[in-house]
Amino acid sequence: MRVGFIGIGNMGLGMAANLVKAGHEVAAFDLSDEALARAEAAGCARAPSAGAAAAGAEAVVTMLPAGAHVRAVYRDTLFAAAPAAALLIDCSTIDVATARDIAAEARARGFAMLDAPVSGGIAGAAAGTLTFMVGGSAAEFAQAEPLLAAMGKTVVHAGAAGAGQAAKIANNMLLGATMVATCEAFLLAEKLGLDPATFYAISSKASGQSWSMTTYCPWPGVGPETPADRGYQGGFAAALMLKDLKLALAAAGDTNASVPMGAAAAALYQAMNNAGAGGRDFSAMLRFLDGAAMP
Ligand code: NAD
Numbered sequence: 001m002r003v004g005f006i007g008i009g010n011m012g013l014g015m016a017a018n019l020v021k022a023g024h025e026v027a028a029f030d031l032s033d034e035a036l037a038r039a040e041a042a043g044c045a046r047a048p049s050a051g052a053a054a055a056g057a058e059a060v061v062t063m064l065p066a067g068a069h070v071r072a073v074y075r076d077t078l079f080a081a082a083p084a085a086a087l088l089i090d091c092s093t094i095d096v097a098t099a100r101d102i103a104a105e106a107r108a109r110g111f112a113m114l115d116a117p118v119s120g121g122i123a124g125a126a127a128g129t130l131t132f133m134v135g136g137s138a139a140e141f142a143q144a145e146p147l148l149a150a151m152g153k154t155v156v157h158a159g160a161a162g163a164g165q166a167a168k169i170a171n172n173m174l175l176g177a178t179m180v181a182t183c184e185a186f187l188l189a190e191k192l193g194l195d196p197a198t199f200y201a202i203s204s205k206a207s208g209q210s211w212s213m214t215t216y217c218p219w220p221g222v223g224p225e226t227p228a229d230r231g232y233q234g235g236f237a238a239a240l241m242l243k244d245l246k247l248a249l250a251a252a253g254d255t256n257a258s259v260p261m262g263a264a265a266a267a268l269y270q271a272m273n274n275a276g277a278g279g280r281d282f283s284a285m286l287r288f289l290d291g292a293a294m295p
Contacts, residue, residue: 001025001147004053004060004082005044006073007092008035011118012063014125015091015151017042019061021128022150029053051081059087059147066243067098074102079109087143088113091132093244096162096169096251099135103161112140115161116148117168121236129153133171135163166251173248175212176241176265176282182212183286186219197222218283227281238285239278242269 001024005016008030019026020043028039029047040046047053050073054060060082064070070092078088088111090099099115106113114136124130130152134141141157148155158167185208189199200222204214216235217223227235245266252259268285275294277284288294 001058002056003027003147004029004047004050004055004057004086005039005063006030006050006053006060006078007063007065007069008032008039008044009063009065010122011091011125013038013042014122014127015061015063015130016044017126018128018151019147020044024147024150027053027057050077054078054082054086057082057086059089059144061147062088062090062092064090064092066092067094070094070102071098074106079105079111082111084110086111087140087147089116089144089147090114091116091118093117093168093247094165095247096165097254099165100162103136112136112143113161114140114144115164116144117164118152119168119171120152122234125151132156133158133164133167135159135161135165165247169244169248169251172241172244173259173262173265176245176269177261178210178212179216179218179241179282180265180268180285180289182208182210183218183283183289186286187290212283216283218286226283228283228286232281232284232287235281235283237278238269238272238280238282241282242266242273242278245269 003019003024003026005026005028008028016026016028026044027047028044029050030036036046070090088106103113114134116132116134118130118132120130131154132148132152134157145155158164186196190196196219216226218228220228248262249266272288277294
């Protein structure tokens with residue numbers, strides 16, 4: 001397929017590279033020249049503008065920072081530049097309301113459009129092991145599935161337009177809350193005199209078990225290797241967790257959903273971010289709660 005790819009950042013680069021590896025012809029655009037040079041090195045053609053990336057494309061994928069960027073790129077460029085038959089796929093993590101608005105505007109113009117945010121991080125983007133949560137009609141999903149499968153290992157149809165973003169922010173709100181809870185449980189256990197490795201051995205097999213504990217353990221030297229073992233560098237930045245928690249709280253406000261644990265997690269990640277530690281992995285919440293100097 002001829003694919004236009006807009007937003008070749010940390011995530012977009014690996015995703016575009018995997019499309020090339022799967023035999024697709026990718027025209028890439030980013031505002032950053034360095035990003036475009038990396039895309040070229042990964043086998044993409046360098047497009048001089050978003051419009052040029054979309055011209056003649058059978059599918060256009062966007063991987064942009066936030067809702068404002070997505071609105072601008074679709075309204076200012078893609079709706080005019082993409083061929084009428086092009087499938088539009090936004091993989092950015094954005095608010096549900098923007099995802100629904102842009103999908104409705106796309107449909108009004110005759111485009112097929114999906115929201116397809118991802119889980120799996122930069123490593124998953126590079127390895128092609130992302131999970132895609134997809135919102136759109138069944139027919140649009142069927143059209144997009146092979147392309148998404150070239151960039152990920154799990155592709156799930158979550159429901160109608162916006163359902164992918166809804167799944168993503170609800171999941172990440174749960175992740176933020178369980179990470180904070182896992183960090184405070186380790187700190188309490190240690191202050192009560194337990195060896196953290198012993199606490200891990202018990203809790204990872206008991207009812208306190210969660211992904212935050214067994215796959216992404218925030219205590220260094222305990223469980224599998226995680227960012228905690230690398231000084232909390234790399235992984236999923238606390239600032240990105242804060243972004244997702246804010247999207248969840250905004251959606252909860254719009255729908256009158258009660259999310260006290262999500263709100264508590266958001267306040268803590270906001271405080272960690274204010275302390276200058278937004279670039280650390282989100283499991284550095286352990287150090288923040290322990291009163292360690294940040295960042
Ligand atoms: P990033 O900042 O590294 O990349 C975004 C890219 O978009 C940048 O290269 C930027 O120059 C480009 N850009 C911005 N406006 C543009 C425009 N108008 N036209 C063309 N290019 C433009 O961000 P990222 O880490 O790659 O994340 C991208 C999206 O994926 C975000 O919505 C993020 O929340 C989501 N996400 C990130 C991760 C992660 O671990 N990094 C995990 C899951 C989801």
